[in-house]
Amino acid sequence: MDNIILEVKDLRLGFPNKEVLEGVSFTVREGEVFSLVGESGEGKTLLCLSLTQLLPKEAYVWGEVNFYEEAQKINLLALREEEIRRFRGSRISYIFQESLASLNPFLRVGYQIEEVLLFHKGLSKREAYLKTLELLEGVGFREPQRVYLSFPHQISGGEAQRVMIAMALASEPKLLICDEPTSNLDLTVQMQILKLLKDKKQKLGFSILFITHDLTLVEKFSQRVAIIHQGEIIEEGETKEIFDNPQAQYTQKLLASSFRL
Amino acid sequence: MNPQILIKIENLSKTFKIRKGIRTFFTKALREISFSLERDKILGIAGESGSGKSTLAKILAGLIPPSEGRVVYQENLLEKGKIQLIFQNPYTSLNPRMRVGEAIREVLYYQGVSNLDLETHRLFSLMELPSYLRKRFPSQLSGGQRQRVAIARALASYPSVLILDEPTSNLDVIVSRKIVDTLMRLKEKFEMAYLFISHDLGLLSYITEDLLVIYRGRIVEEGSTQELLSSPLHPYTQLLISSAKRDFSSIPEREEPSQRGCIFKSRCVFKKDICKEEPPLFLKDRRKIACWLYQN
Numbered sequence: 061m062d063n064i065i066l067e068v069k070d071l072r073l074g075f076p077n078k079e080v081l082e083g084v085s086f087t088v089r090e091g092e093v094f095s096l097v098g099e100s101g102e103g104k105t106l107l108c109l110s111l112t113q114l115l116p117k118e119a120y121v122w123g124e125v126n127f128y129e130e131a132q133k134i135n136l137l138a139l140r141e142e143e144i145r146r147f148r149g150s151r152i153s154y155i156f157q158e159s160l161a162s163l164n165p166f167l168r169v170g171y172q173i174e175e176v177l178l179f180h181k182g183l184s185k186r187e188a189y190l191k192t193l194e195l196l197e198g199v200g201f202r203e204p205q206r207v208y209l210s211f212p213h214q215i216s217g218g219e220a221q222r223v224m225i226a227m228a229l230a231s232e233p234k235l236l237i238c239d240e241p242t243s244n245l246d247l248t249v250q251m252q253i254l255k256l257l258k259d260k261k262q263k264l265g266f267s268i269l270f271i272t273h274d275l276t277l278v279e280k281f282s283q284r285v286a287i288i289h290q291g292e293i294i295e296e297g298e299t300k301e302i303f304d305n306p307q308a309q310y311t312q313k314l315l316a317s318s319f320r321l
Numbered sequence: 322m323n324p325q326i327l328i329k330i331e332n333l334s335k336t337f338k339i340r341k342g343i344r345t346f347f348t349k350a351l352r353e354i355s356f357s358l359e360r361d362k363i364l365g366i367a368g369e370s371g372s373g374k375s376t377l378a379k380i381l382a383g384l385i386p387p388s389e390g391r392v393v394y395q396e397n398l399l400e401k402g403k404i405q406l407i408f409q410n411p412y413t414s415l416n417p418r419m420r421v422g423e424a425i426r427e428v429l430y431y432q433g434v435s436n437l438d439l440e441t442h443r444l445f446s447l448m449e450l451p452s453y454l455r456k457r458f459p460s461q462l463s464g465g466q467r468q469r470v471a472i473a474r475a476l477a478s479y480p481s482v483l484i485l486d487e488p489t490s491n492l493d494v495i496v497s498r499k500i501v502d503t504l505m506r507l508k509e510k511f512e513m514a515y516l517f518i519s520h521d522l523g524l525l526s527y528i529t530e531d532l533l534v535i536y537r538g539r540i541v542e543e544g545s546t547q548e549l550l551s552s553p554l555h556p557y558t559q560l561l562i563s564s565a566k567r568d569f570s571s572i573p574e575r576e577e578p579s580q581r582g583c584i585f586k587s588r589c590v591f592k593k594d595i596c597k598e599e600p601p602l603f604l605k606d607r608r609k610i611a612c613w614l615y616q617n
Binding site for chain 1: 499501524
């Protein structure tokens, strides 16, 4: 449980005219859910993207992002494009808020999942097809065939998010980065998706870096949490401790402001 | 009509016609909704997307007509601007080419206010907006400031009813809390009634006195907010509350809503034979529940 899988060290990023993160450090341990909380515009999404060099060219990134694999330390920021591809979408997978926007509208859903298997796992076409159906069934579709053949516009938002989870898990990642995965969905659908993530995590043993602004969710879903404010992490620790006894003034304000049942 | 009642809705239904190619469909957005909004009250409406909450807001404001049933207004509500609507995205309700101060002056002008500058200034300070923002365009304001401007403009016509349709769902936690607190303060000052529409049960529990829970266009439960949230009776309300509390022990089912009989039937854990029939609203302890479990 205490093995570190990802270590972000003094990460600074920004654009020529604007500094976004001013030195952020945190670690994600094996098998845990680590939440990053912050208001909009704090650079949470940029942080996620920077981990696998997905930022636009004009952005600058300094610092270290260490990914640990079999006791080896790999600095992701120092890798060349061909090398980072072995991690991006493979050992490190993403799920974004706009799941429908992450799917190619011209391609059938099934094909897009197959692509991951063909590229990262090197399966044959036939194997990939069967594995895709299995994955779709694994994320709770009763008729995987129908979803396989659907185009993105033919499925609902909740279904699209399930497809994204199937796609993210296709490469058997060690770390799943979820950027507000449920904020566009209905409350009851959100719970279905979160439950699915939770079950999958338990079964497959990956870690989750979870980005959200929903404090109730953080409290129930993650073991540890970091709060970002004005480009810095102002508080980090066990979720329960922070929620029971917040130290930073901003955290106190945030907790006092949220409407919770 | 009872002078305490501002708006009364009786058996309201709304059907939309949807054309897909050559075929025409009808969807019932609202079915047999009845309730009344009382003076000085804050009534909350909770529902997920597709429940018909925004349609209801538009019908109450008179923007679209109901298909069946009627809406009765207290006489003085029929004057211009007495019912105001605040939407989730103030960007779409403010003219992008008009300075926000101008947008408010315009309303005041048609209200026949003589000292426009003074009154605009007063509304800005009421909404805790610095006065220099008057010269800005909506795009130059932050989300929270824009929503405050939208509220200030609504207040410019001294409304008796404010219909708020997810007014803070686009905003950050702290900003949203501040706006809600301002709204509460203004309610006292202006003696308004609020109809607060939201999917956020935490927010509704904080401000509303009475609550309607709607699902797929039907009222499933109605009662005082505190009682309803502390001991929900309808299975859907129970599911909604445990979801809002992020309680992972209650596994939400994923089924399509039923077409016939009780709309919640296919997702319900207490399903019985009688659920094939549509349940009326049963009365229990001052609460109304559309569920056969509470038949007696």
